[in-house]
Amino acid sequence: MKNKNIDIYKIADEAGVSKSTVSRVINNKAGVKDSTRKKVSKVIKDLNYKPNSSAKGLASKKTQTIGLVISDITDPFFAMFVKGAERKAMEANYNMMLANSHWVVEEELKCIQMFEEGRVDGILMISGGSEKRLDSYLNNLATHNLDIVVVDRKIENEKIPKLNADNVDAGYRATKYLIDLGHKRIAHIKGEDVASSDASRDRVKGYQKALAEAGIKDEIIYPGYFAREEANQATKKLMTEHPEVTAIFYSSDMMAIGGLKALKSMELRVPQDVSIIGIDGIEMAALMDPPITTLAQPAFEMGYLGMEKLIKKLNGEASNSHTEDVIFQMELIERDSTSKLD
Template sequence: MKRASIRDVAKEAGVSISTVSRVINNSSYVNEELKIKVEQAIKKLNYKPNIIAQSLRKGKTKTIGFVIPDITNPFFPNIVKGVEDYLKKEGYTLLLSNSDQDLEMETKIINTFISKHIDGIIFTGTGSYNPVLEKLIEKGIKIVFLDRILEGINASYVICDNKSGILELLNYLYNSGKRSFYFVNGNQNTFSARIRYETFLEFMKEKKIKKYNHIYTNFSYEAGYKFGKNIKSLPEVIIGGNDLIAYGIIDSLQERKIKIPEDVSVTGFDDILFSKHYKPSLTTVKQPIYEMGYKAAELMLKIINGKQKKIKGIVLKPELIIRESTK
């Protein structure tokens, strides 16, 4: 069956095409009698306006692209929900795509978004410098970094205060008597992993702690499991770069009959949904994940609508959550 056009609606209602357009877009006054005729014709013909064509005429598609690096990481569903909840409220649509921590794929996604005339990009990428982003910003494409700051690229961002979060955790562990540490961190090229490592190193030096180690891995359960399976000499505490790493460490150590927290304490970072239900429940640093997504979407629309003209950074406060995996 042929799809009804705006011309068909005008013919059915006995009005001009411009009158139908004014009714659909609510752009100027149309008397009530003609308005009712147009609405009845639209209903009868099951007419659906071409939203993309309308958007392009107005210069906005009311669509935002969102790049995430790992769709399997439970950190991201809540952050995506925060973004989408705000955008829905404002009448925008979200296009979500996963880069699988691959810079080449990330670039393809960005180019696809641009080809679809999106109004802006919320970006949580691989963490590696991407020259395509810099060129797009120079061309005026609206970009907000979420949980990322990329060196050499000047753009607005929303992050959690990683420094204060890891520092609060370290102070708690130190005040609990811990004097030997192993930090199993995430991806080296990500902003959050680097800041947490720098803060960890500063703390070790400040407290004159001699027994400490650090390793970059990736933010995954498998990375934690592999570490826990192979570690020979246990410290007093193992700090996971995120909750997934901590889960892997806990499982592999328990398989080796190592008790947590009796033999070694384990901590995470994020406080994703399962952390309070894990066995033992996980001591971690709670990121305001949903709020980060919500604030990023809010900032994006302020930039699009000209209400935020200067580059802005929003830094949200984390919270230490103490549970059973530490003593």
């Protein structure tokens, strides 16, 4: 506004050197006499000069910022993921642009396209609906333009490094846990319905696998759309239509919390009448009454490692990414929402 465009020339003048030299000291490059470097540094500091990042971006084709696309920042799992990602970004001196897709593919696409305008060196994205058109878009992007790392999405492209929680295993373990407690009528509130996320789908698979292994025929699955309120409704419906159910496995803690509320409202005691288990490991689940048993995902680490992977790729440090795909194991946290069936 007011400031007389204090640019690199100004610094050069003031320090009695050329802009090239100033550029060198800014970027900490070799080939500058120590005394000159000091002199220039001083001027930079005195004038509080900040190199214009647009110009820098234009000339160097690097913006030092990465785009993060997530589903909903309001969800504690994603918030923690973002926190992890940000930590790494900060450490590596990257900025972060945030975009929420609100679980809808169109917005997800819109976010990505926004990032495509060269304002971002790479994209870190987590989950989202698993639609083929998004997949193909990502494929195209990855081969032509941007570096990208994807979390919680199974996409077949060796150019795109992936990080995934072992969701089949999680679904299996959650269900198995219930079975081991003696439950036989076990329902599952899954995430999305149509256009299901890969995570949700895999957890269903794990659920089915555990059931099959135990010789239990009845699969009882209701959609909860990864939302507390929906899960609340679903639980009511479920318990009305299947009063024989003694245990429910929710595909997220948030849904388990909604379910807990529904159960209470139906005068069903947890865990005496119904045992419940969630997935995610958000703080909130531990604060419920009763605290909810869950399989915890390392959200912070996922964010951190995802970002790390992306930055490495940007720096060309990526090795054979296909063999490098990371799989996170979830951790069972036993609390008081589950009990043995007599």
